[in-house]
Amino acid sequence: MLWERGLLDPLNLNQYIMDGQKDHFGIHQLTYSLKHILSQCKDFQEEESLLQTMAWKMGVTVDCTTKWH
Secondary structure, rough: OOOOOOOOOHHHHHHEEEOOOEOOOOOOOOHHHHHHHOOOOOHHHOOOOOOHHHHHHHOOOOOOOOOOO
């Protein structure tokens, strides 16, 4: 999906990993983090989870759920 949207640099495809590479201090660098790039997409941020959809059908509200689980 990220490739189709043109969000990945074709010259550095081997740099991208799920959480991003760690620097010398062990801190994840978000530039090449697939999770981070996807989380910045507006449609992904606003998409309801299955739990939220089912709760809405039952007449209740789920305020917060994780997207990655």
